[in-house]
Amino acid sequence: MAASARSSRSRKASTVALPAWHGLWDRLPERHRHLICLLLLLALSLAFFAPIHFGGKRLIGSDTVNWRAMAQSVIAYRDSTGTEPLWATNAFAGMPAYMISYPAKVPQVDSLLNWLRGFLWPTSHFFFLLAGTYWLVVYLTRRQWAGMLAAVAYGLTTYIPIILKAGHNSKFIALCFAPWLVLAFVHGLRRPRLLSGLLFAVVLAANLRAGHVQITYYVAFLLGLWWLVEGVAAWREGRPAVFGQATGWLALGSMLALLMIAQPYWPVYEYKQYTIRGGSEATGGGDGLDWDYAMGWSQAPGELVTLLIADAYGGGSPTYWGPKPFTEGPHYVGGIVLWLALLALWRRRGRTAWILGAGTLLMILFSLGSYFPLLNRFMFEHFPLFDAFRVPETWLSTAALVLALLAALGGGWLLEQQPERSRTLRPAYQVWLGLVGLVLVLWLARGSLFSFERPGEVEQIARQVAAANNVAPDDPRLLQAVRQYVAEQRTVRSNLFGRDAQRTLVFLLLAGGLLWLYDRQRLPGWGLMAGLTLLVTIDLWGVGRRHLNEEVLTDAREATDLIPTYSFDRFLLERQREAGGPGHFRVLSLESGNPMTNARPSYYHESIGGYHGAKLRLFQDYIDHLFVDPATGLPRSRALDLLSVRYVVVPAGASLPGMRVVFEDERWRVLENPSALPRAFLVGRYEVVPDLTAHRQRLLDPALDLRQTVLLREDPGIEVTPIDSTSTASVRLVRFGPREIVWEVATDAPRLLVVDEVYYPAGWHATVDGQPAPILQANYLLRAVPVPAGTHTVVMRFDPASHVWGVRIAALATLLAYGGVLLLLGLGWYRQRRKG
Structure with a gap:
């Protein structure tokens, strides 16, 4: 009888006419919906950076x-x-x-954003980030409000304002292009044709020209995973030819993109071979970064809780108590985003959700760095370019994008359900309850689960105070004072944890209320998504503003205004x-x-x-x-x-x-x-010491007179004459610049001109009276040039072929890519006109 009554009420509820405003959004033309969403995102950007755009401040x-x-x-x-x-x-x-400072010489699509940057920074790029995320999700789900939610979730994730505050502008710009790169890739997989490959080339080149290859590498890792899963699916479903065609066009786009960035990346790649990031201590080639150096700023496993509770580890310095040397703040995405992302992983049946889920898991494991060597040591030693980057926590910046996409898929799943039917939204309630329960446990049991003390903090502070006050670090009174201070800090940090746990709980409860209203048909689907988007905006806005606030903005017009000038600078100039x-x-x-x-x-x-x-x-x-x-x-x-x-x-x-x-x-x-020593001088003796360790040791020998003898790595194959009181030898600097240095050299016998400039063989060339001359590695990190007897003009020019040819290749490839896009779009428009 009771069951019959419930069924009757359910049928009655399903026949109740919904208010007209429930269908308001769906009745709007699609282009109007897109326009409204993009205008809202633009308004969001202008409002978030209002002190910069309207308050006369600078970031x-x-x-x-x-x-x-x-x-x-x-x-x-x-x-x-x-x-x-x-x-x-x-x-x-x-x-x-x-x-x-090495700007790209060939104009591409990013050149327009860089022009806007001159008067609309950071909205010039931030709106581009929001719009890219929006269109990516709309392409995946066909739902505008899902796109809005993902755009806000990714754009306002705490890492974005933190890197803007720190001035990591190239990283920010690369993150702005990331969703566009994913969109171009997915489009290429789904629409295998020449135009898709060319569009992928355009976006990939723009992303790389942001100048932060680490971010592009992380996004490319996700795309590689996506390609692998789609390839397996294509094989199982009997459509390998279509997938092969898509792969071919994407490969063409990738190769074309690499040609489009020949300048600046050819010289950068050449340079990398001689740096700590790719070179040996000789003169090129090597095994990448040292493990310990690369793993600096690994994300401790416990610190992953900051994805859910912003200041669980104290936020930024000085209250931060995690194991990193220091940090500006957490990688916070918020409870609502995590709720929807988990819901998508559980209930979405498509490959996209599983690809994004696997990508998120791998990125989180990579972010652990030295805390998870089982995976990361293997990747570091065997996976291409994995050893070229440091600060593993940076993986979480890309994970934030993937979590935002998952949240959009979770929101899309909610809209696909029929609330009038009993229990269709039960999984959403179950995930929500699980997350609420987790936050409650973390909040109430935080004193048992977390120490709120940096590892070795007492000893570290004691050493610093002891050194400043000239007392022993194990002095009992000093240790007592330090322990009392650390105890007070533990209380402060525990309170920060509790405050943000309550904050996360409130936003989850509000999200649960929206879900209940939607379930009871008191809120339409678009209203649910708009409400969740608003809650995510308020949540992430509030935490982001802790780091990008009025205190970090300045009245200075240019960065040079913040570079102090001291009296000794004027003296030295x-x-x-x-x-x-x-x-x-x-x-x-x-x-x-x-x-x-x-x-x-x-x-x-x-x-x-x-x-x-x-x-x-x-x-x-x-x-x-x-x-x-x-x-x-x-x-x-x-x-x-x-x-x-x-x-x-x-x-x-x-x-x-x-x-x-x-x-x-x-x-x-x-x-x-x-x-x-002078910046350039002549010597009449040399010693050849090829071994680097022996070379350094000999260089420090006080018996070695560097004004008379130069150390070389290889035999120059010439005879030189020592300089004595009867010798005539002089060097006069004629012209000095970054591209050319000119000296007048006079010597009564063959000698070596030692030049106090850092040895870099990839581009520096020497001539003596216009004739090519070798540049020898001298005194470990300097240069030497053989000079015959007489008066000569010695010139060193920096004219790397990688720069000259890089510009030419990039220009030709850019012309092919952009010309091809315009030609194909024009042909498509012409065909449409003829059909019409």
Whole structure:
């Protein structure tokens, strides 16, 4: 009887007429729905960055400031001459500028966004990210609100504002192109034709030109998995020919894209062979990054809870208590996105959900880095290019995109159900209850599950305080004070965990309420998805604003406004003018800790320091083995002499052996190094020491007079004459620049011209009176050129063939790709016109 009554009520409910507004969205023309969604996404972007667009603020991250300082010599030369410098003279004693400032020369679709960037940053690219995610999901599901939800879930995931705050702009731009790359790939699989291959080439080239190959590699990994699964399915379903055709067009697009980025990537690839990311300590070739270096910033397994509870690990520094050295904030996607993603994995039966699920799982496992060596050590040692990238947690930035796509599929599953039929939405309730229960357990049992203390935190703080106060690190009073401080921090961190657990719980409860209303037919399907999209927006907006807030924005107009100028900078620039301009000496600034991570001096001076993640291997070896005397912790005099460091900046009151004070104010001293070698000089002796270790040891031998003898890696095959009091030998700098250095050299006998410029064989060429001359690797990381007796003009030019031919190849390939797209689209339009 009771069952009959329930059935009657169910039938009655199903016959109740729904309000007219329930079908409002579906009655709109499709193009109007797309337009409304895109306008909403544009409004979202403008609103999120309102202080920048409407408040006169600027977003200039610390890495942007460091980059601008590093790039100053490159930008100044380009602006003054109109020529691409290719070589940065002011950082690390000189290095290729390919990964500092090396714009693509051939216009492509990303050139338009870069133009918009000049006055609409970051919306210029952020809206492009939102629109790309929207169209990708619409292509997969045909549902506009599912696209809106995915766009918001990916665009506002906390990692995006965090990298914008830090100034990781190339990474952000690559992430903006990621959904478009997935869309072009999926379209190519589903519509195998020439036009699809060309479109894939256009998007892949644009993604790579963002300049962050690591992100492109991560997305390509997902695409490779997608291709593999679709290939197996095509074989089982008896359609290998169609799949083979799609693969062929995509392969063509991939090859064409690689040609389209021959510039800038050919020179970058060439450079990589000589860096810490790809080169051996010799002169090229190698095994990629060191395991420990590459695995820095691995995501601890417990820290994955931040995907669900934002500040479970304290958020960003200084409250962060996880095992990473430091972090700006969590990889947070929110409870609603995880709920819908899990629902899609459970209930969606199509291959797409399983591909995305497998991709998410692998990316999360890769993000664990050194915490999961069973997988990651194997990948590091055997999988192509896996060892070329560091910071494994970066995998989570791509996982956020995949989770957003899964959430859209989960939302689409909800819309496919019929709420008037009993129990169709039960799986959604079950996943929702499971997630709510998990959050409750984490919240209530957090004191038992988490320590809220950084590993070794007490000992680390004790050592720092002891060093600052000149007391023993095991002093009982010191340890008691430190333990009390750490206990207070544990309370703060526990409260942050509890606050965000409650926050996640509230959003899940609100999402559950929307589901209930939809189940009771009090809310239409589009209303459910719009409501969930709004909740995800509010959730991620709130957490993102913690990191991208008014405090991190600035009134400065340009990054250069944030580079300070000190009185000693003016003093050193005056010494440079007196010496005849650049090319006469170098500077070492010890103004702020490690000079090899401080780019500020490179804005003003020819510095041996800087800030860069892909230094030349030779220079990194100089830092590791020559620069610092391990007995004193101070720079070696021989190491400074070697690189022509005439002036050293130290804090007021500090000194270095053998140097005299030439400038001083209340904060700084400038010391002059009288033993610094000239930037170019002649020697009449050489020793051949091929072995690198022996070469370095001999270089540090105080009995070796570097003004008379040069160390070489190979025999030059010439006879030279020692220089004595009766010899005539002189070198005069005529012209110095990043592309060309010219000297007048006079010598009464054959000798070697030692040039204090970093050895880089991939592009530097020498001539003596217009005739080619070899450039020898000298004194480990410098150059030498044989010079016969007489007066000569010696020229070194940096003119890498990879740059010249890279531009030509990229231009031709771009013309083929874009011309092909326009031609095929034009033919399609013409055929439609004729049919009409």
